[in-house]
Amino acid sequence: MHNRHRQHVTEHSTMQLTHITTRAPHLVQALEALAQRADNQEAAQTLLDDLIGINVLVARKFTNERTADGLLEAFHLTVGCISLGISQANIPQDGDAQLAFLLHHGAEYVFQMGFRHIKELSGLPYTAFVSDFDNDPYIQQRDIRLLFAEICRADPVAAWKGDDVYKRELRDRQHNRHIVACAKWLRQKHYAGPVKDPDLDANAVIAIAVIFAIAGDGPIVARARQKDIETLIHGVRATPLDIEAGWNALLKKAPPQYHPILRERMDEYRNTIIKKILSKTGIKTVITELQNSYAGSELEVDYD
Amino acid sequence: MANNTHFPAISRQVTELVLAGSTAHAEEAINETAEQFGDLAVVAVLDTLEPQVAAMHLSAFDGGKLSLATMLISPKAWAESLAFFAATWSEDKLEDEPEVLTESLFAHIHGVIFSTDDAERRAALIHEALATDWGTTAFAVLFSTATGEIIELAQDIHTRGAHSSGQTTSDHDVIPLALEIARSDADAWDRVLFEMFPDWVPGENQLRARSEEGDDDEYHHEFALARTTHDLMLRLRKQVPVKSSRAPKQGARPSLGEDIFA
Numbered sequence: 001m002h003n004r005h006r007q008h009v010t011e012h013s014t015m016q017l018t019h020i021t022t023r024a025p026h027l028v029q030a031l032e033a034l035a036q037r038a039d040n041q042e043a044a045q046t047l048l049d050d051l052i053g054i055n056v057l058v059a060r061k062f063t064n065e066r067t068a069d070g071l072l073e074a075f076h077l078t079v080g081c082i083s084l085g086i087s088q089a090n091i092p093q094d095g096d097a098q099l100a101f102l103l104h105h106g107a108e109y110v111f112q113m114g115f116r117h118i119k120e121l122s123g124l125p126y127t128a129f130v131s132d133f134d135n136d137p138y139i140q141q142r143d144i145r146l147l148f149a150e151i152c153r154a155d156p157v158a159a160w161k162g163d164d165v166y167k168r169e170l171r172d173r174q175h176n177r178h179i180v181a182c183a184k185w186l187r188q189k190h191y192a193g194p195v196k197d198p199d200l201d202a203n204a205v206i207a208i209a210v211i212f213a214i215a216g217d218g219p220i221v222a223r224a225r226q227k228d229i230e231t232l233i234h235g236v237r238a239t240p241l242d243i244e245a246g247w248n249a250l251l252k253k254a255p256p257q258y259h260p261i262l263r264e265r266m267d268e269y270r271n272t273i274i275k276k277i278l279s280k281t282g283i284k285t286v287i288t289e290l291q292n293s294y295a296g297s298e299l300e301v302d303y304d
Numbered sequence: 305m306a307n308n309t310h311f312p313a314i315s316r317q318v319t320e321l322v323l324a325g326s327t328a329h330a331e332e333a334i335n336e337t338a339e340q341f342g343d344l345a346v347v348a349v350l351d352t353l354e355p356q357v358a359a360m361h362l363s364a365f366d367g368g369k370l371s372l373a374t375m376l377i378s379p380k381a382w383a384e385s386l387a388f389f390a391a392t393w394s395e396d397k398l399e400d401e402p403e404v405l406t407e408s409l410f411a412h413i414h415g416v417i418f419s420t421d422d423a424e425r426r427a428a429l430i431h432e433a434l435a436t437d438w439g440t441t442a443f444a445v446l447f448s449t450a451t452g453e454i455i456e457l458a459q460d461i462h463t464r465g466a467h468s469s470g471q472t473t474s475d476h477d478v479i480p481l482a483l484e485i486a487r488s489d490a491d492a493w494d495r496v497l498f499e500m501f502p503d504w505v506p507g508e509n510q511l512r513a514r515s516e517e518g519d520d521d522e523y524h525h526e527f528a529l530a531r532t533t534h535d536l537m538l539r540l541r542k543q544v545p546v547k548s549s550r551a552p553k554q555g556a557r558p559s560l561g562e563d564i565f566a
Contacts, residue, residue, distance in 0.1 A: 050559075056546075057564060065546055069394045108560045115565055 022159035026083035026093075030102045033095030043103055050107035054078050062145065073153075080152030080162050082107060085114030087163035114152065117166065122147050124173035125180055128202040182206060182258040183222075189253070191219030204298035209250065210265045211294070214274060216241060217249035225300045229287055233277055243274065269294075311345065315352040322357050327364035334372050343376055350377045359388035363412060375419050379432035382416060387438040390541040398537055403449075406533060410446050414481060427488040434485070434492035438543040443485070444499040445540055448533040450476040451500070451513040455530075458497060458511060461486050466493070500536070504528035 023029070034040050034047070055078045056065055062077060064070025082102070091097045102110055122143045125134070133139050151169070154160040183202035186209045187195040205222050212221035215232060247266050251259055273294060276286050291299055314337050321330035338346045350358060350373060358373075358381055365371035377385075389412065393405055417429050433439035447454045453476045466486040486493040498504060501511050505528070512527035531539075560566075 053559060054564060057562065061562075061565065066542065066544055067394065068392045069396075108564050112560060112564045112566065 024158075025079050025154040025156060025160040026086040026098055026163070027079050027102070027154075028083075028156045029095045030086065030098040033099040036095075037099075047102070047107055051078065051082075054082075054107060054111050062148065076153045076155055077148065078111065079156050080154030080160065081114035081118070081148070082111050083114070083154055083160060084117055084152055084162055084166060085110040085112070088113070088117055088166070115148070118148050118151065119144055121151075121166065121170055121173060124170070125176040126173065128176045128179040128183070130180055130198075130200040130202065132198045176202075178257075179203065179206065179261060182254075182261050185255065185258060186220055186222040189220040190222040195223050199297070201296045201298050204294065204296035206261065206265055207269075207290075207294040207296075208298055210247070210262060210269060211273065211277070211290075213246045213250040214241070214243045214277075216246045218246075220250070220253065223298050223300070224295070226287060229290060229299070230283060233283055233286060236278060243270075310341065311348050311352065314345075315349045318349060318361070319353060319357050322353075322361045327361055330361055331365075331371055331373065338372055338376075346372060346376045347378055351381050353381070355381070355384035356388040356391070358382075359385035359391070362416070363389060363392075363408070365412075365415065374416050377416075379425070379428040382429060383432035383436050383439050386413075386433055386442055387436065387543060387545055389442065390438075390537070391544045393537065393541050398534070398541075402534060402537060405537065406445060406449055409442060410449075410477065413442065413446065414477070417481065417484065423488075426484065430485050430492060431489050434489065434495055438540060440492075440495050440499045441536060441540045441543060443481075443496045444531070445533060445536040446478050447482060447496060448500060448530060448536050450478050451530045453479060454482060454497075454500070455511045455513065457482055457486075461493070466490065500530050501528040502531065 024032075031047075034044060037043075055071065055075050058078050058081075059065035059070050059074035063073040065074070086098050086101060087093075089101055091101050105113075122140070126143070147169075151162045151166050154162060180200065180202045183200060183205035186205050187200070208224050209220055209222055212218075212224065212228075212232060215236060221228070247262075251262060254262060273286075273289065276289065314333065318330045318333050321327075321333060334346055334349070337349055353361070358377065362371070362374055362377065362382070362385055365374050389409060397405055413433075417426055420426060434443065457479060466483070482493075485496065497511075503509070504511060509526055509528045511530070513530050514532060
């Protein structure tokens with residue numbers, strides 16, 4: 001039988017070889033294992049019936065079950081979604097194990113698993129920015145659709161990397177969720193009482209808190225006005241202070257799960273924006289940079 | 305018709321060959337059937353093919369290529385298969401090159417109807433095809449490529465009768481087909497005209513091609529405007545049957561249905 005685990009070897013130089021392994025969608029691997037089995041007629045027929053049914057349902061919901069184009073598109077989505085379901089199961093990644101899993105649960109349930117992964121992924125924040133739109137059911141449906149099409153489109157005769165895309169996307173979004181949680185905690189502890197705003201620029205909140213913490217062991221600042229920034233800059237320029245002590249105080253207050261995020265920011269700012277705040281750089285310049293690159297929409301601009 | 309028991313097997317074989325994309329081999333199997341068991345056996349085999357399979361096979365042959373299947377398929381089976389003709393019409397093709405699609409539809413219909421000299425068979429083919437909604441739409445698609453000529457012909461037929469008509473100012477390809485319909489089945493002819501001109505009230509308004517300047521609304525009541533070829537093609541595609549008649553197997557686990565998205 002035709003081996004789909006091809007190895008493409010690209011020659012970069014005479015000395016160096018790069019190996020890129022491509023693999024067929026997991027469903028195809030499972031079906032190839034089925035083709036090797038003796039007495040496979042009945043299982044094949046059941047699978048075929050299930051797959052056709054799923055294909056039609058997908059076409060009806062996402063593409064168009066009345067055109068060849070729509071059915072083909074849905075076919076690719078079906079192959080990908082079932083492959084995603086198989087790929088995320090805790091089983092050995094070989095054709096036989098995948099086939100056993102598929103036959104044990106049935107194609108429909110495996111599709112459902114894949115689709116649930118997509119829904120779960122779509123529930124995680126795409127960026128570290130929360131807005132009112134995120135709760136709009138229409139937007140939520142649209143996001144599921146987009147992710148479904150992006151990750152689950154698999155051509156059975158071509159390589160498929162949707163499972164890798166899924167893993168990467170899941171990692172990124174879990175990270176975003178972590179950042180958002182950290183920012184929400186900071187807002188909750190804001191010195192003037194919790195900040196209540198449906199929109200949240202999590203990175204900006206963290207930036208403000210980290211920057212204000214250089215002033216020493218004071219209250220947490222999660223949102224600031226331009227005046228506050230100016231006061232801060234004047235203050236720290238007038239009296240030399242121990243920045244690290246202020247940051248350690250912030251870390252002491254924060255729950256340990258947020259320490260890596262906060263530390264990362266501190267390392268990033270130590271030699272950049274903090275230097276500028278402490279140097280003789282014009283205050284306007286510093287504030288402009290803060291607005292553009294750090295505090296974003298969490299910094300309220302005073303016009304008076 | 306020596307041995308009927310062979311037919312299901314042959315029919316299955318032809319189906320498999322067609323679905324595998326090998327119309328040439330399927331046609332060969334049909335030829336062998338004809339040689340072994342006679343033409344009637346071929347008719348019986350074609351009748352037992354699923355209509356979408358028959359459509360797939362027939363659409364591989366047109367006026368340019370002769371096929372035993374196009375000559376022998378029963379009028380009823382052909383009419384059923386027509387429903388699937390538009391199944392492969394993609395959005396892009398409908399927008400970009402509709403004439404390619406109408407051309408292939410024309411070649412197919414023209415090829416099947418005029419592949420025979422037998423007037424009775426021609427009449428039966430026309431009758432069965434135009435007894436279906438999709439068949440009527442399919443013919444309307446063809447005629448809409450020459451709306452002006454069809455109007456002229458329709459008026460001619462109205463005043464002089466189908467049998468003494470036919471002298472139009474054009475020699476458009478669809479005219480012989482239109483005449484064939486009008487002469488063999490007056491009701492079918494009317495059905496196609498109504499499909500082309502949905503607002504037509506005979507004796508009350510005039511048939512009219514849609515003008516390109518877009519002044520259509522002004523004459524709204526005086527004239528019955530023609531549907532465009534594009535509209536009719538979309539109508540035809542919408543009529544492609546969607547089958548989901550999966551007989552649940554004994555002992556199989558119950559289907560989740562829409563819950564696969566839950």
